[in-house]
Amino acid sequence: MIEVNDIHKSFGDSKILKGISTTFEKGKTNLVIGQSGSGKTVFLKTLLGLFEPDQGSIIYDGTDYSDLTPDEKSDLRSKMGMVFQGSALFDSMTIAENVKFPLRMFTKQSKSEMNDRVDLVLKRVNLDDAHNKLPSEASGGMQKRVAIARAIVNQPRFLFCDEPNSGLDPRTATVIDNLIQEITHEYDITTIINTHDMNSVMEIGQKIIFLKNGIKEWEGSNKNIFKTDNEAVTDFVYSSDLFKRVQKMYLEEDM
Template sequence: MIEVNDIHKSFGDSEILKGISTVFEKGKTNLIIGQSGSGKTVFLKTLLGLFIPEQGSISYDGKIYSKLSPDQKSELRAEMGMVFQGSALFDSMTIAENVKFPLRMFTKQNKSEMNDRVNIVLKRVNLDDAHNKLPSEASGGMQKRVAIARAIVNQPKYLFCDEPNSGLDPRTATVIDNLIQEITQEYDITTVINTHDMNSVMEIGEKIVFLKDGIKEWEGSNKNIFKTDNEAVTNFVYSSDLFQRVQKMYLEEDQ
């Protein structure tokens, strides 16, 4: 569980996060959504410890980040997995070597132990025959699965995903969404996903935090996002490509 209490973050005279408080629950897919410029990316990077807020606190299973020693912060970072927007794979490394990289960085496992762990996670993301491929030989969807395997290879307590469906077709995006949700539940991870994709919201949005101009404008689940009377949320939802497609489908059925 990640608890956020009254977070403020500014750059120069520009205040980006304006007193956000929320809880990201363990074993659930927690989504951060909002228009461009709403503060989503800054919020995610603050959760990762890359940005330090001027006010407020963030605690990870009861451990307040600002009160940790440098060694304790390093230990906490080792418990975090990250799926980057562009997958961020090393081009010169094979898929197996990419996945093994965090084990080399953060563990003292021997070669056999690392190989066993790589085999386990690649099998979990249905890539057990792709060890020796280079990222350039993999499709966009495969690269995302490699990125997920690398993010969970250290058995993290916290999984962060920045626009994991960026650049994917809708069908592949749904596969990635479902994989992230399955892994979250299987390993009981606290997963936080930064996204603008309403397909993801409807597929896996167990907890949704909607930001607008650096403020938490609304929070809830995909079961009640269509029921809210919050104008900012409804404008975001009804302007989405997903809503337009659903609306068009219903109009065509009525004709």
């Protein structure tokens, strides 16, 4: 679980996060949504410990980040898995070597232990025959699955995903959404996903935080996002490609 209490963050005179408070629960897919410039990226980087908040606190499984020593902060970050927007795989490494990278960086496991762990997570993301391929030989969907395997190889307590469906077709995006949700439930991870994709919201949005201009405008689930009377949320939802496709479908049915 991650508890966020009155987080503020500024860069110079520009106030980016303006008093955000919320809770992200273990074993749930927690989504952060909002328009470009809403503060989603800064918020995610603050949760990752890449930015120090100017005010407020972030508590990870009962531990306040600001109370930790530099070594303890480094240890906590080693328990965080990250799926980057562009997958961020090393082009010169094989898929297996990419997945193994966090184990080499953060553990003292033997070569055989690392290989066994890599085999396990690649099998979990349905890539058990892709060890020796290079990223350039993999499709966009395969690369995202490799990125997920790398993010969970070190058995993290916290999983962060930045626009994991970026650049994917709708069918593949749904596969990635479902995979992230399944892994979250299986390993009881606290998962936080930055996204602007309403498909993801409707597929896996168990907890949703909507940001606007650095403020938490709304929170809820995919079961009640269409019921809110918050104008900022409804503007975001009804301008999405998903809503337009659903609206078009209903209009065609009425013709």
